[in-house]
Amino acid sequence: xxxxxxxxxxxxxxxxxxxxxxxxxxxxxxxxxxxxxxxxxxxxxxxxxxxxxxxxxxxxxxxxxxxxxxxxxxxxxxxxxxxxxxxxxxxxxxxxxxxxxxxxxxxxxxxxxxxxxxxxxxxxxxxxxxxxxxxxxxxxxxxxxxxxxxxxxxxxxxxxxxxxxxxxxxxxxxxxxxxxxxxxxxxxxxxxxxxxxxxxxxxxxxxxxxxxxxxxxxxxxxxxxxxxxxxxxxxxxxxxxxxxxxxxxxxxxxxxxxxxxxxxxxxxxxxxxxxxxxxxxxxxxxxxxxxxxxxxxxxxxxxxxxxxxxxxxxxxxxxxxxxxxxxxxxxxxxxxxxxxxxxxxxxxxxxx
Amino acid sequence: xxxxxxxxxxxxxxxxxxxxxxxxxxxxxxxxxxxxxxxxxxxxxxxxxxxxxxxxxxxxxxxxxxxxxxxxxxxxxxxxxxxxxxxxxxxxxxxxxxxxxxxxxxxxxxxxxxxxxxxxxxxxxxxx
Numbered sequence: 398x399x400x401x402x403x404x405x406x407x408x409x410x411x412x413x414x415x416x417x418x419x420x421x422x423x424x425x426x427x428x429x430x431x432x433x434x435x436x437x438x439x440x441x442x443x444x445x446x447x448x449x450x451x452x453x454x455x456x457x458x459x460x461x462x463x464x465x466x467x468x469x470x471x472x473x474x475x476x477x478x479x480x481x482x483x484x485x486x487x488x489x490x491x492x493x494x495x496x497x498x499x500x501x502x503x504x505x506x507x508x509x510x511x512x513x514x515x516x517x518x519x520x521x522x523x524x525x526x527x528x529x530x531x532x533x534x535x536x537x538x539x540x541x542x543x544x545x546x547x548x549x550x551x552x553x554x555x556x557x558x559x560x561x562x563x564x565x566x567x568x569x570x571x572x573x574x575x576x577x578x579x580x581x582x583x584x585x586x587x588x589x590x591x592x593x594x595x596x597x598x599x600x601x602x603x604x605x606x607x608x609x610x611x612x613x614x615x616x617x618x619x620x621x622x623x624x625x626x627x628x629x630x631x632x633x634x635x636x637x638x639x640x641x642x643x644x645x646x647x648x649x650x651x652x653x654x655x656x657x658x659x660x661x662x663x664x665x666x667x668x669x670x671x672x673x674x675x676x677x678x679x680x681x682x683x684x685x686x687x688x689x690x691x692x693x694x695x696x697x698x699x700x701x702x703x704x705x706x707x708x709x710x711x712x713x714x715x716x717x718x719x720x721x722x723x724x725x726x727x728x729x730x731x732x733x734x735x736x737x738x739x740x741x742x743x744x745x746x747x748x749x
Numbered sequence: 750x751x752x753x754x755x756x757x758x759x760x761x762x763x764x765x766x767x768x769x770x771x772x773x774x775x776x777x778x779x780x781x782x783x784x785x786x787x788x789x790x791x792x793x794x795x796x797x798x799x800x801x802x803x804x805x806x807x808x809x810x811x812x813x814x815x816x817x818x819x820x821x822x823x824x825x826x827x828x829x830x831x832x833x834x835x836x837x838x839x840x841x842x843x844x845x846x847x848x849x850x851x852x853x854x855x856x857x858x859x860x861x862x863x864x865x866x867x868x869x870x871x872x873x874x875x876x877x
Contacts, residue, residue, distance in 0.1 A: 429841075429856055431866050481867065510770040510843050511855035511867035514817030514825055515795070523824075587772040595794065623820065726820045733792035739773050739847050 419492035420464040423500035425455070425475070425485075428511060432459035433482060433504050435519045435526070438555050441474040442466060445489075457526055468494040475502065476555040479606060481516035483507040484555075517606050517624065521550035524608060524720040531719050533692030535658070538615060543658050543689045545611045545618065548724065549717040553606045563711075565675030571706040574676045587740045591672045594737060594745040595730035597626050597647035599673030600664075603685060603697050604715055610725050618653060618660075623725050632662050639665050645679050647671045660687040678705035693719045770815075770843075774853050778844035782812055782852070786836050791819055791829040798832050798854075800840065814840055814854040827865065832857070 421442060425433035440453040440461050446469055453463040455475075471492060475485040483505040492498060509515040528550075536544040567575065578589070587593040599605055602622050609622040616635035621628055627648075634653040643650050643666040650666035664683040667674075674681060686698040695717040702710040737744070784800035796816040803809050816822060819829065832838070837860050842852035855867040 427867065429866050506776065508769040508771045509817075510774055510776055510853055512770050512815065512817055512842075512853040513855060513857065513865060513867050514822035514827055515770070516817075517821065520821050520824060587769055590769065592794075593769075624818070726823070728793055728818070728820055730794045732794070733790055733797075734794055735797070736773065736795070739845060739849065739851065 417495040419466045420497040422462040478553040480509045528720045531693035552716045566708040571676035600671040774843040783839040813851045
């Protein structure tokens with residue numbers, strides 16, 4: 398009898414040891430050795446045997462502790478959005494049952510090489526942290542329609558889908574032009590970037606990773622985006638259509654109509670130089686569906702199509718949160734733009 | 750013919766504030782410079798300051814150092830008078846690829862011990 402009990406205890410202990418979970422903890426540091434804060438990064442641990450994925454949101458903190466991991470071998474990834482820090486990866490991390498592994502996570506610089514005060518995504522995360530939790534019902538106009546007015550900070554998804562859009566469904570002729578432009582700049586990505594030349598950065602202004610303001614009246618909405626040139630666009634909501642003799646422009650011509658609580662913004666009249674939508678023609682057509690589900694959140698479903706250059710529609714949804722303590726500051730890009738002097742000398746030749 | 754005009758059209762744009770420092774500066778060429786501030790350009794799209802650096806032979810070179818946009822710097826507490834002409838600073842950054850006396854500024858150390866670092870939230874307040 399005693400022997401049976403002893404065997405049972407040993408067996409239970411063995412099972413417990415096997416099921417005891419491991420933990421990984423760490424501190425994110427930048428190449429200056431400073432803790433990395435203010436990011437919306439997510440820690441991903443992927444078990445290489447089972448492919449099971451375990452995640453933890455950093456929520457602007459530099460320290461993380463991710464428990465509940467079965468013993469095994471893992472690949473760690475911490476994706477980052479533009480611009481200060483690059484994505485961190487470490488493969489083959491072995492965790493034993495019950496182990497707590499402490500890891501120093503040295504984040505690489507991203508495209509701004511650690512330049513002081515040059516990460517618009519971190520800036521928006523900080524604005525969000527200052528705004529804290531904003532709760533309340535959707536504000537409404539006197540006529541009952543949702544009121545989208547307010548200062549907003551875009552949520553930029555960490556990882557490769559975060560900032561750049563695309564790839565766009567280009568027809569072969571458009572894809573060929575894209576290839577030729579990439580060959581022409583020989584890796585100097587600044588020459589693909591309209592922002593580096595103080596030109597409008599995107600036909601899809603709502604997708605720019607900058608704080609923006611919406612000002613709504615019953616017949617007009619103004620969309621102001623900091624760091625953008627010209628910085629504003631008008632959305633006409635007075636029942637007019639698109640003009641027939643419109644001079645094609647960088648931000649196009651936008652009209653808004655209501656479908657219940659959704660504002661449907663239809664934009665045409667873009668020129669062929671406008672950015673952020675791939676190689677395209679003047680037939681570019683953008684439809685944005687604005688939703689404000691409550692006081693603090695804005696969701697915009699975007700559909701882009703071009704019957705001449707695209708093989709079909711491109712879709713994307715962006716999200717923003719209210720940052721009422723913020724204001725738009727003036728940004729006159731051409732004030733002292735010395736950077737093109739150091740680029741490859743071709744001038745602005747388009748993007749990728 | 751019209752299609753060939755599209756050479757100036759954009760693809761899936763990598764959208765960042767103004768430009769990519771990696772295309773202009775060399776991550777493999779870190780540099781540390783010490784000298785007196787001679788000029789501050791508190792301008793868009795990026796602020797800049799200039800320092801005079803004296804080498805071992807006494808030769809003085811003027812260096813141009815690039816920061817982010819004043820709009821972002823201000824929000825982090827880095828004001829237009831945070832750097833003063835004549836003040837001695839030590840700057841860490843990365844050298845320009847084109848060989849010019851230009852670098853980005855990722856760390857600025859003041860003689861009174863204050864250090865301003867890149868990016869990490871709240872680091873830029875030089876009044877601390």
